[in-house]
Amino acid sequence: MIRQKVMPKIQELCSNYNFSNVILGLRKKDNYTYRHCIGVSVLSYFIGKWLGLKEKELNDLAVAGLLHDVGKTKISDSILLKAGKLSSDEYAEMQLHTVFGYEMILRLPNMTDQQALVALQHHEREDGSGYPYRKSSEEIEYFSKIVAVADVFHTMVSERVYKKAIPLFQVLQEIYQRAFGLFNPVIVQCFITNLMNRMIGDSVLLSDGKVARIVMLHPDDLINPLVESQGKYYDLRLSKSKIMDFASIQ
Known part of the structure; x- marks a missing residue:
C-alpha cells in the first residue's frame, strides 16, 4: 500500500513544490x-489520516515530515x-x-509557517524537556506533535553505525508508555491503536518462551492484548508473561 499509494503521493508533492534542490542536497x-x-513523511501522512x-x-x-531534518545539511560532517x-x-x-531547518524552509517558496515550525519544534516535548x-x-504546533511521534518511531526502529535497531514491539511499548509527558497522548493512542489493530492475528514471542497469536486488543491497555497459544487464551493485562517482540519480525 505504501509503494502503490503513499510513495507516489510523496513524489507528487516533491514535484509540485520548489524544494527538490534541498532534498537532493540532503x-x-x-x-x-x-x-x-x-x-x-510517510508515517506522518498515515498518522494524520488516522486522526x-x-x-x-x-x-x-507530508511535506513538513519530508523537510523536518533538512537543517542537518548545515551540520558539519564530523558531527552528523x-x-x-x-x-x-x-x-x-x-x-x-x-x-537551521526552520530558517531554510521559511525561505522556500509556497511553504507555510506551520511547516517551518515542524522543523523547529519536532524535538520539543509536552513536558518542556525538549529543544531548542x-x-x-500548547506552545507546540499540532503538526510538530505528529511529526515528533513519527520521528522517534522511525529513529528507534532504524539501525545506525552507533546503534542497533530496537525490536518493533519494544518501540511501540516505549512510545505508548511515554504518551503522558513527552508526547501528545491522543496522537500516540491513535498511532498505537492503528498499528496494533493491523497486528491482530500475528504471532508474538512471550517472555516465558511461548509463541502466541494476538486475538484482541484492550482499549485501556493496547500493549497487553488477549493472546492465544496452543488453544489457551491469556489476558496479558493479568499475566506475568509479556510480549517480547513480534515473531514474524525475527
Whole structure:
C-alpha cells in the first residue's frame, strides 16, 4: 500500500513544490537522514489520516515530515556522521539543525509557517524537556506533535553505525508508555491503536518462551492484548508473561 499509494503521493508533492534542490542536497549530505525523512513523511501522512485530517492538511503534513531534518545539511560532517557518542558541545551544535531547518524552509517558496515550525519544534516535548526552546504542550504546533511521534518511531526502529535497531514491539511499548509527558497522548493512542489493530492475528514471542497469536486488543491497555497459544487464551493485562517482540519480525 505504501509503494502503490503513499510513495507516489510523496513524489507528487516533491514535484509540485520548489524544494527538490534541498532534498537532493540532503541526500548528498547523508543518505540515512534522507531515507529517514522519507520514512517520517510517510508515517506522518498515515498518522494524520488516522486522526482524520483533510487531504490538503495531509499534503502539508507530508511535506513538513519530508523537510523536518533538512537543517542537518548545515551540520558539519564530523558531527552528523560521527559513529560514537557526541560530546556536550557537539550535541549542542547538533540541536541547531532545528533552527537551521526552520530558517531554510521559511525561505522556500509556497511553504507555510506551520511547516517551518515542524522543523523547529519536532524535538520539543509536552513536558518542556525538549529543544531548542523547551516549549511545552500548547506552545507546540499540532503538526510538530505528529511529526515528533513519527520521528522517534522511525529513529528507534532504524539501525545506525552507533546503534542497533530496537525490536518493533519494544518501540511501540516505549512510545505508548511515554504518551503522558513527552508526547501528545491522543496522537500516540491513535498511532498505537492503528498499528496494533493491523497486528491482530500475528504471532508474538512471550517472555516465558511461548509463541502466541494476538486475538484482541484492550482499549485501556493496547500493549497487553488477549493472546492465544496452543488453544489457551491469556489476558496479558493479568499475566506475568509479556510480549517480547513480534515473531514474524525475527
